[in-house]
Amino acid sequence: MSGGRILIVDDELYIRRLLTATLVRAGYQVEEAGTAAQALAVAAQSRPELVLLDLGLPDRDGLELVQPLKRDGKTAVVVVSAREGTDDKVAALDLGADDYVTKPFDTEELLARVRAALRHKLGERGSAAVVVAGMLAIDLVNREVRRGEQEVHLTRKEYEVLATLAAAPDRVVTHQTILAAAWPHDYDHRVEYLRIVVRQLRQKIEPDPARPTVITNELGVGYRLRTGS
Incomplete structure (x- = not known):
């Protein structure tokens, strides 16, 4: 499932660069944002199919972005965060996040999670019986x-x-x-x-x-x- 638009939201430049290189090699179109404000602006303009969302953003807690990013129901959100606490994972998933990956992550596993989240979004539209x-x-x-x-x-x-x-x-x-x-x-x-x-x-x-x-x-x-x- 290549060719989809993915938005990376992370305040750490080297993480964005690592994710961008990984996703571009896999055939995805990638955009980046380093703050919550940038993320919402880019998402409103480009309508990504999936967002990789860090929670530790400088201007807002990433948890506050899960529902706004998913408001139209067409965007999948995979949280990629150093927060390992159960409470954060449960909160993100209950807010509607499609998956939760903890840092440090294996890039191949992350790609598999991305593919699964995108498959699920397609399945929602086609409703597999x-x-x-x-x-x-x-x-x-x-x-x-x-x-x-x-x-x-x-x-x-x-x-x-x-x-x-x-x-x-x-x-x-x-x-x-x-x-x-x-x-x-x-x-x-x-x-x-x-x-x-x-x-x-x-x-x-x-x-x-x-x-x-x-x-x-x-x-x-x-x-x-x-x-x-």
């Missing part, structure tokens, strides 16, 4: 799950959790987002409930439940459905 993750096929229209040729029988909670992850393939979905989808009428959204259901799900859909590769943990933050594409 079936999400494929390895041998698993999740039919979100007919509420059916198959592993190879065999149908997988899930409980209602198991399906709701899996469907919530499948609606955002390859992206981190926070614990609270999944809980709100699967337990909408429960005020006591305890993560322990979710962990039990994920454990049951893995027994049914993972090639090796002890080493999960389909539903993976983002420690302290949430889960990710890996499509492998």
